[in-house]
Amino acid sequence: MKEREYLQDNKPIYFDFVQTQKDFIVDEIPLAEFRGNGNFLVLHVKKIELTTWDMIAIFAEFLKIPAEKIGYAGLKDKHATTTQYISVEAKYENSFKKFKHPQIKILKTTRHTHSIRMGDLAGNKFSINLFDIDDIKAGQIEKLARKAEKFGIPNYFGYQRFGRDNDSIEQAKEMIAGDLYIKDAKLKKFLISVYQSVRFNEWLKERVLLSREKNGGNFMLLEGDVYLSHEGKLFTPKNIPTKDFEDNKVVPTGLLCGRDVYRARDVAREIEEKYDDEFLYEKGLRREALVFPHSVELKYNKNFGLMNISFKLPKGAYATVFLESIANRNFTAKDVKLK
Secondary structure, eight states, X not given: OOSSOOSSOOOOOOOBOOOSTTTEEEXXXXXXXXXXXXXXXXXXXXXXXXXXXXXXHHHHHHHTSOGGGSEXXXXXXXXXXXXXXXXXXXXXXXXXXXXXBTTEEEEEEEEESSOOOTTOEEEEEEEEEEESOOHHHHHHHHHHHHHHHHHOEEOOOOGGGXXXXXXXXXXXXXXXXXXXXXXXXXXXXXXXXXXXXXXXHHHHHHHHHHHHXXXXXXXXXXXXXXXXXXXXXXXXXXXXXXXXXXXXXXXXXXXXXXXXXXXXXXXXHHHHGGGOOTTOOSBOEEEESEEOOEEEEXXXXXXXXXXXXXXXXXXXXXXXXXXXXXXXXXOOGGGGSOO
């Protein structure tokens, strides 16, 4: 059985995509407009074949400052062309006139009143080329993409979260079990997040299979579910809010296990409890069970058997999960590298 199951159990669609600078493009969408004044300089940066951390390290070395002095909102893929926003103190503004790097281009600068913080983004816009497309596949992809816009897709953590060979999953499990000692604080924190992500994905898979079995492939709401409102409030209503869910006013959430977190109740808790770890000291969180792609555009080039699909996703959601939901099959890091 697949690691990630999807609500529409269609026959698999076989197409290819590769994470390269030409075929996988990601543009960060800021949380709000930057003020245009203030003590911080915001740089809109394009990078190619670099991780966000690689880019931050290059800027830190150029400015001769600690990497922690550079603000950023999210982590972007290495094997892609990506744009994102970073911030530094405005006193370094003139220094950037001399900045040159073959894989980094500063597109624009502006001022803001505070540094960019992790999570300060609304989402990301993706443009991805799909290969080995024919007329039938093009029609199927269009139909399923539109369906995803309306009904949403399971908000799994994608394969990127777990390392090239899922090696970080085994490390995380060994560390949590006490069989592996990790001294590095950053690595330890990362492995805890991997552990939380695995359990979330396992919970979501069970809920998806339940929805396919008992609710015709529409996500099945249960008594005791914890919902997230548009205002960002978590709550468990007395009655299942079917109408608000259908109107996209609320979305059910799943548990990222840990301390000090709102847990489900009743029937929903019976499933959630199987994937919980109440002894994990790391702070727990809730994550939306479904995510809704929007602004979907598809361009099919029959002569080249190619389709470009562009779309927007909220922060934390994976473009590859959207593609998996269309293909109804799981991808791995090995699948999306150039042969």
